[in-house]
Amino acid sequence: MKSAKSQSGGKHAKGHTEQQNTAGQEASAYISDPDSPSIDSQSIGDGIIQDEVAVAAAEPEAKSQPKAKASLLPPYDGPVLEVRNVHRSFQTGSRIIHVLKGIDMEVNPQQLVMLKGRSGSGKTTLLNMLGGLDQPSSGDILFSGQPLQDWGDRKRTSLRRKEIGFIFQAYALMPLLSAWENVELSLRMADVPRSEWKDRVGHCLDLVGLSKRVKHRPFEMSGGEQQRVAIAKAIAHRPRLLLADEPTAELDSKMGAQVMSVFRNIIEVEQVTICMTTHDPTILEVADHVYEMADGRFIK
Numbered sequence: 406m407k408s409a410k411s412q413s414g415g416k417h418a419k420g421h422t423e424q425q426n427t428a429g430q431e432a433s434a435y436i437s438d439p440d441s442p443s444i445d446s447q448s449i450g451d452g453i454i455q456d457e458v459a460v461a462a463a464e465p466e467a468k469s470q471p472k473a474k475a476s477l478l479p480p481y482d483g484p485v486l487e488v489r490n491v492h493r494s495f496q497t498g499s500r501i502i503h504v505l506k507g508i509d510m511e512v513n514p515q516q517l518v519m520l521k522g523r524s525g526s527g528k529t530t531l532l533n534m535l536g537g538l539d540q541p542s543s544g545d546i547l548f549s550g551q552p553l554q555d556w557g558d559r560k561r562t563s564l565r566r567k568e569i570g571f572i573f574q575a576y577a578l579m580p581l582l583s584a585w586e587n588v589e590l591s592l593r594m595a596d597v598p599r600s601e602w603k604d605r606v607g608h609c610l611d612l613v614g615l616s617k618r619v620k621h622r623p624f625e626m627s628g629g630e631q632q633r634v635a636i637a638k639a640i641a642h643r644p645r646l647l648l649a650d651e652p653t654a655e656l657d658s659k660m661g662a663q664v665m666s667v668f669r670n671i672i673e674v675e676q677v678t679i680c681m682t683t684h685d686p687t688i689l690e691v692a693d694h695v696y697e698m699a700d701g702r703f704i705k
């Protein structure tokens with residue numbers, strides 16, 4: 406796993422020990438400011454995980470009673486994602502690095518779309534933008550027809566919590582929580598009413614083939630099983646979009662194939678849309694569409 410990058414838009418989950426160590430501190434921040442501030446200036450893994458650590462550590466009573474999932478987005482029949490001429494540059498010291506150089510793409514409902522390309526081509530930078538974790542330097546990203554750049558930090562945070570599920574290369578599960586509790590956490594974060602948790606957690610763990618592992622903690626499971634818990638967790642709150650950053654990179658080919666078959670199944674059953682990055686040529690055939698990136702552009 407690579408280290409986090411120097412500036413906004415970096416990536417990757419922190420190690421578990423670090424997640425645990427920050428729990429108390431993050432929890433108090435969460436309680437004192439329930440509408441937690443934007444995490445857009447943090448890496449994809451850092452932002453999501455700090456958010457989760459805070460919610461996991463907070464006493465349930467410290468939050469107001471969860472409300473039913475309010476719709477953030479008006480009904481829309483078009484693509485889940487429309488990306489128009491997106492550029493992203495980073496400044497490191499006196500240097501400006503132009504990472505994305507005019508990206509155009511569309512992701513339609515219930516598609517499995519893959520971004521492939523060599524290391525450093527810009528895949529994760531783009532994924533961060535698609536999840537509203539970072540903003541383009543120029544260009545537009547529409548999520549279900551809504552231009553994300555016109556949304557404030559708070560609304561984008563809410564979009565991430567309610568409409569997007571994130572999956573990482575290194576699973577990013579809470580190490581002290583069981584599979585069941587890890588999935589439950591995502592419902593708590595999305596303000597899903599507690600009365601719905603039991604059925605929904607059971608259903609999601611069943612979908613990923615882990616109904617017999619619900620009490621296991623991450624260290625008691627194989628890599629493939631942990632990644633399937635992470636998938637159950639990512640879909641539990643019924644997001645429209647799943648974003649996965651190299652979800653099979655740590656797995657052998659058999660477990661990688663299982664994860665891809667779970668992806669196909671949840672697209673059918675949960676009607677979710679998936680956009681993922683990969684280096685693995687053996688899984689590309691499962692995709693509905695593959696975008697190949699080189700040096701910040703798509704190769705035709």
Ligand SMILES: Nc1ncnc2c1ncn2[C@@H]1O[C@H](COP(=O)(O)OP(=O)(O)OP(=O)(O)O)[C@@H](O)[C@H]1O
Pocket residue numbers: 410411412413414415416495496497502504522523524525526527528529530531
């Ligand atoms: N926050 C940042 N500050 C400076 N440079 C960055 C930042 N984020 C990404 N970059 C640079 O942008 C380029 C693309 O990085 P990115 O992580 O998007 O590539 P990638 O295709 O996902 O690579 P990999 O397959 O290794 O994960 C790299 O040269 C990287 O160093």
